[in-house]
Amino acid sequence: MHKITIGVNGKPYSLSVPAQMTLLEVLREELDLTGTKEGCGNGECGACTVIMDGQAVRSCLILGVEANGREIATIEGIAESGELQPIQQAFIEEDAVQCGFCTPGFIMAIKAAIDNNPALNDKQMMEALGGHLCRCTGYETIFKAFKRVRKRSVEQKE
Numbered sequence: 001m002h003k004i005t006i007g008v009n010g011k012p013y014s015l016s017v018p019a020q021m022t023l024l025e026v027l028r029e030e031l032d033l034t035g036t037k038e039g040c041g042n043g044e045c046g047a048c049t050v051i052m053d054g055q056a057v058r059s060c061l062i063l064g065v066e067a068n069g070r071e072i073a074t075i076e077g078i079a080e081s082g083e084l085q086p087i088q089q090a091f092i093e094e095d096a097v098q099c100g101f102c103t104p105g106f107i108m109a110i111k112a113a114i115d116n117n118p119a120l121n122d123k124q125m126m127e128a129l130g131g132h133l134c135r136c137t138g139y140e141t142i143f144k145a146f147k148r149v150r151k152r153s154v155e156q157k158e
């Protein structure tokens with residue numbers, strides 16, 4: 001077992017975890033944060049995406065011990081004071097959710113992309129969603145939601 005300290009959604013946690021436990025397992029099994037989903041378990045679907053120190057990462061590919069000392073944001077932490085976060089709102093407005101399994105991963109990827117560059121272009125948006133799979137194939141509405149978020153963030157900067 002290895003001792004780690006991680007920040008998750010602004011709260012510090014000290015845990016003892018097996019060396020082979022992934023960050024995804026730490027979040028879901030140790031912290032009961034089950035909003036982050038496991039699809040493929042090997043880095044190919046994006047369902048497990050969280051934000052680590054400002055960058056979107058696939059939590060199934062990161063060991064808990066590698067996350068030691070890092071700050072993690074998950075889907076549970078992005079809505080503030082009971083209000084939907086603007087990306088969540090945009091997904092509702094564009095009807096971009098079907099079964100919802102892929103949705104947390106898409107939202108966290110979009111959040112990291114917008115936080116890092118609020119005025120990103122269409123190509124950069126496509127790149128930000130590269131490798132994210134939606135088995136319900138709702139890509140068009142997800143992209144529309146992303147564009148809606150970009151428009152709002154550009155307007156806020158003006």
Ligand code: FES
Pocket residue numbers: 037038039040041042043044045046047048049058059060061
């Ligand atoms: S579960 Fe991590 S990329 Fe699919």
Ligand code: FES
Pocket residue numbers: 096097098099100101102103133134135136137138
């Ligand atoms: S909404 Fe079902 S997998 Fe994307």
